[in-house]
Amino acid sequence: MKTLRSGTVAVVGRPNAGKSTLVNALVGTKVAIVSDKPQTTRRNLLGIRNDDEGQIVFVDTPGLHKPLHRLNKSMVAEAQDALREEDVRLLVVDVTAPAGAGDRFVLELLKAAPAPRICVLNKVDLVPRKETLLPRLAALGAAGLFDAIVPVSALTGEGLDVLLEALRGHVPEGDALFPAGVVTTSDDATRIAETIREKFLERTREEIPYGLGVLVEEVRREAAKNLTVVRATIVVDRDGHKGIVVGAGGRLLKEAGTAARLDLEKSFGGKFFLDLVVAARPGWREDPRFLTTLTS
Numbered sequence: 182m183k184t185l186r187s188g189t190v191a192v193v194g195r196p197n198a199g200k201s202t203l204v205n206a207l208v209g210t211k212v213a214i215v216s217d218k219p220q221t222t223r224r225n226l227l228g229i230r231n232d233d234e235g236q237i238v239f240v241d242t243p244g245l246h247k248p249l250h251r252l253n254k255s256m257v258a259e260a261q262d263a264l265r266e267e268d269v270r271l272l273v274v275d276v277t278a279p280a281g282a283g284d285r286f287v288l289e290l291l292k293a294a295p296a297p298r299i300c301v302l303n304k305v306d307l308v309p310r311k312e313t314l315l316p317r318l319a320a321l322g323a324a325g326l327f328d329a330i331v332p333v334s335a336l337t338g339e340g341l342d343v344l345l346e347a348l349r350g351h352v353p354e355g356d357a358l359f360p361a362g363v364v365t366t367s368d369d370a371t372r373i374a375e376t377i378r379e380k381f382l383e384r385t386r387e388e389i390p391y392g393l394g395v396l397v398e399e400v401r402r403e404a405a406k407n408l409t410v411v412r413a414t415i416v417v418d419r420d421g422h423k424g425i426v427v428g429a430g431g432r433l434l435k436e437a438g439t440a441a442r443l444d445l446e447k448s449f450g451g452k453f454f455l456d457l458v459v460a461a462r463p464g465w466r467e468d469p470r471f472l473t474t475l476t477s
Contacts, residue, residue: 185235188352191263193290194273195283196220196244199303203273203335204228204241207345211448212365213241214379218390220244221382223252225259227366229359234349236357240267245287250466264294269351272300274321276314276332277307291326297351300327301344306334369449370397373411376444377457380437381415381426389425392418394465396474407451413458420461427459434459 192200196219205211208228214221220243228239240263243256264270272291274284291298300321308314314332321330329347333340359366367375374395382390399412415434417426427434438455445453465471 183233184354185356186349186352187236187238187355187357188268189238189240189266189358190269190271190348190352191240191242191260191267192271192273193242193245193260193264193287195275195278195287196246197278198244198273198275199335200244200273201241203301203303203333204239206335206338206341207237207239208364210364212367214375214382216379216382216390218382220246220253220256220391221379223256225263229364229366231357231361231364235352235355236359237345237348237352238358239271245290246283251469252466252472255472261290264290268353269348270294270296270298271348272298272327273303274300274317275304276302276317277304280317280320288324288326292324297328298326299344299347299351300330302330302332303335305332306337306339370400372448373397373400373445374413376448377413377415377437377441377455380440380444381433383440384433384437385426389417389422392422392466393426408454409445409449409451410454410456411445412456415457415459416462416465417459418461418463418465420463423459423461 192204194200201213201215201222204213208230212228213226222241222243226241228241230237242260242263245257245260248254248257270291302314302317318330321327331340331344331347333344374397378395381393394416396414396416397411398414401410403410415426417423434457438457442453442455
């Protein structure tokens with residue numbers, strides 16, 4: 182009888198290293214939103230890979246950075262919790278970004294975390310000459326922290342088979358932690374809020390994405406019409422940002438809402454109707470009571 186392996190992997194790294202893209206690729210379907218904005222992931226999210234070898238539960242964590250708001254502090258705390266608690270620690274490094282103080286900070290956290298530890302050099306598809314990776318590989322190897330260092334491209338899939346073999350060698354033997362077919366534990370309201378937020382992240386710039394949240398007020402199923410009605414508030418932290426998020430003549434709000442609706446219909450099936458409004462709540466990122474009500 183074949184021995185199955187099942188365990189948890191904390192996926193950590195600096196903001197914008199491509200952690201969520203990597204988790205989606207390893208799970209085989211989209212479970213985490215992605216954007217080109219750092220700090221897109223705000224709380225730990227589980228992505229579950231099921232295959233003939235067993236089950237690997239990837240814990241996609243917020244990027245490790247210097248927190249400036251209560252929201253950011255809670256984000257970094259979640260990532261640090263995952264470093265301590267999961268079976269394997271997987272550090273994702275963006276090879277297109279030069280090494281700096283942020284990398285040294287993350288390596289110190291890894292040093293204090295239990296083994297095993299694996300390092301992924303991500304975005305190798307953007308490196309024309311692979312030999313330029315050798316100094317980075319050597320420096321990470323010299324740290325003496327990692328059981329394996331694997332170059333990959335989460336976008337193209339290059340190296341993912343090698344990474345999976347390395348991970349399987351370190352997750353413990355045992356039965357699946359979640360039922361077969363489950364790919365994430367996020368509830369529907371959270372997945373809806375995250376999808377909506379992703380579409381606004383794609384369409385906004387500068388400081389607006391960091392002060393933008395999505396509060397799902399209601400999710401109502403109308404089975405006879407095969408319709409899901411969602412009422413949600415797009416929260417910004419400055420009055421002056423409301424008009425930018427709505428857009429001229431409501432254009433940005435409509436475009437983001439349409440894109441979210443199409444994604445949700447693809448993910449959940451059936452039809453969706455989104456009733457979206459934009460509201461300013463200055464200082465919401467520092468308000469602990471409000472943060473507990475915010476789905477995203």
